[in-house]
Structures are given as structure tokens and as C-alpha cells.
Amino acid sequence: MYRFVLTRQWVCLTLIALVLIPAMIKLGFWQFHRHEHRVAQNELIAANLTAKPAPVTEVTSPGHQVPRSDFWRTVTATGTYDTAHEVVVRMRTSADDKVGFHVVTPLVLADGRVVLVNRGWVPGGDDPRAYPPVPAAPSGEVTVTGRLKADETSGGSGIKDRKGLPDRQVMLINSAQQAEYLGRPVLGGYLELDGPAPSGGSPEAIPDPDHDSIGPHMAYAVQWWLFAAAVPVGWLVLVRREKREREEEAAAGEPGSGAEREPATA
Incomplete structure (x- = not known):
């Protein structure tokens, strides 16, 4: 009763599922790495903002490219x-x-x-x-x-x-x-x-960079992984529904029950 999964429609549906699963997993890791980067950047900003001030001439020089570790x-x-x-x-x-x-x-x-x-x-x-x-x-x-x-x-x-x-x-x-x-x-x-701010007025101070928010990247990563897990579950649900409907058609003796048909949808 599962031979219908070899029909053209079911083969196409299965191939789409097989493509979606690794793609969603990869998207989840992409968001996870963005989360890790944001956490590391927040820690760097906090550490550099609270570090003991250093003379600027000890940190940089003409032509020097400031490395990311010295940002802020x-x-x-x-x-x-x-x-x-x-x-x-x-x-x-x-x-x-x-x-x-x-x-x-x-x-x-x-x-x-x-x-x-x-x-x-x-x-x-x-x-x-x-x-x-x-x-x-x-x-x-x-x-x-x-x-x-x-x-x-x-x-x-x-x-x-x-x-x-x-x-x-x-x-x-x-x-x-x-x-x-x-x-x-x-x-x-x-x-x-x-x-220090001059007493006679000055331009509007630039606020400290945000180093408290971690953003929604971790939540997005979990969502993508849940979507990836849902694809095979959904595929199995559709297969079982298709099998059940075919069995019911066969038991009722409906014409065309053995013909190729579209996969059932949720």
C-alpha cells in the first residue's frame, strides 16, 4: 500500500522535503553563529568600556589599523x-x-x-x-x-x-x-x-554602543531547527493519510482507486 510514494507527485514532494531539511538546518546554524558573534561583541564592548583608560599614543600610531580587539x-x-x-x-x-x-x-x-x-x-x-x-x-x-x-x-x-x-x-x-x-x-x-563636556556647550554626545541586547538570533535559530524537524513529521503524516484514504477507496470499491493521484495535503 506504500507503492504510491514512487509516483511522480510523491517523488517530487519527497525531493522537496529532502532539500528543505538541510537548508533549514543551515539557516539555523547561520542564526546561531550570529548570536555567538553578538554575545562576543557585547562582551568585548563591555570589557573595553570599563577598562582602565590608556594613553592613545600607546594604542595607535600613524598608519595603524585599529584591530577589532581595541574597538571602543x-x-x-x-x-x-x-x-x-x-x-x-x-x-x-x-x-x-x-x-x-x-x-x-x-x-x-x-x-x-x-x-x-x-x-x-x-x-x-x-x-x-x-x-x-x-x-x-x-x-x-x-x-x-x-x-x-x-x-x-x-x-x-x-x-x-x-x-x-x-x-x-x-x-x-x-x-x-x-x-x-x-x-x-x-x-x-x-x-x-x-x-569632559565643556561648560560653554558642546555637540550632542554620542551614546555608548549597545552591549546589553543580544537580539533575536537564537530564537530564529531554534525556529529554523523546529521547521527542519517538522518537515519529515509532516511528510509521514501525509503518507499515512494517503494510505488511509487509498485503503478506504479500495474497501468501498471506488473506481480509479488504483490510479495515480495527488498527494494528500494537510
Whole structure:
């Protein structure tokens, strides 16, 4: 009574099931690996944010590519802001998703080298091509604390590095580009300002990166694996239903009971 599984319709249904099972299992592991990556990243962020601050010159240097293990590492820098070469980064959002600019001001260290400091977010003015209103950076020597970030690239950020922008406007925060603009050696990466906030006002601070949420990836992984387990169960249910219906047709002597028919559906 199970010879019907060799018919064309049942062979096609079985092949589809055999393809779906490994595909769903693979999708489940893909989501599981995304979960593991998110957990590891959260642990890295938490550890680097709470680590003892290190002088930025001990962590990076001109031309240095900041490794992932140093992302969000708390660093300090002492120097003087070069406001004449300050730039703003276009199309950046605030904590409440308003579009504006990030303000990047070079901080000149005692040895003449420079570290880029992202001082925070400001809204755009009436003219999107004009330099926006920016609170002035503190004058004189300052010591700042912030989170170390890697240079932004189009490949890593997905942001197109557009040319022909208005004066002192950029799309990416990149130490190599700013070294050409400044004519000085610039430390690799940049510092995302964490403190102290000047008393006379400052750009809106960039919030700490999220390191509490783990996302829904584990739940999605379990769902895919449950779907994979449900496929053979569903196949067996359909086979048993088909067998039962064929037996009932044969017992009733219905014509055409031995003919090829479509598989039963749930």
C-alpha cells in the first residue's frame, strides 16, 4: 500500500522535503553563529568600556589599523584643538534618529602628531551645503577621554565616499584622508569623545554602543531547527493519510482507486 510514494507527485514532494531539511538546518546554524558573534561583541564592548583608560599614543600610531580587539577601548589624549581644520561628517544621526553632522576636530599632541576627535552630533542648518552651527571646541591644552574607533571606509561602513562636497565636509572619518588635509602625521583611527563636556556647550554626545541586547538570533535559530524537524513529521503524516484514504477507496470499491493521484495535503 506504500507503492504510491514512487509516483511522480510523491517523488517530487519527497525531493522537496529532502532539500528543505538541510537548508533549514543551515539557516539555523547561520542564526546561531550570529548570536555567538553578538554575545562576543557585547562582551568585548563591555570589557573595553570599563577598562582602565590608556594613553592613545600607546594604542595607535600613524598608519595603524585599529584591530577589532581595541574597538571602543577607553583612551586619553592631551593636546590643543586645531579648530581651523575642523570638519563635519555628513548624514549622521542623533540618538533620536535626527539627521545632521558629526563634528571631528583634530587634537594636536605635544609631539606634533594629531588624533582625530569626534566631538559629537549637531543638527544641520537651513542650507545643507553650508557649514552647520558648531559649538566651539575648548581653547588651550585639554585632556580628553573617549572610545577608540577604527578608520571608516566605504567597504566597512557601506557609506559612499562622495567627492565634490562643500568645504570642510566629509563622508567618512578617516585618518589617512585627514593626514593629507592637515599635512601632519595623524594617529590611526579616531577618538569618540566621552568627556569632559565643556561648560560653554558642546555637540550632542554620542551614546555608548549597545552591549546589553543580544537580539533575536537564537530564537530564529531554534525556529529554523523546529521547521527542519517538522518537515519529515509532516511528510509521514501525509503518507499515512494517503494510505488511509487509498485503503478506504479500495474497501468501498471506488473506481480509479488504483490510479495515480495527488498527494494528500494537510
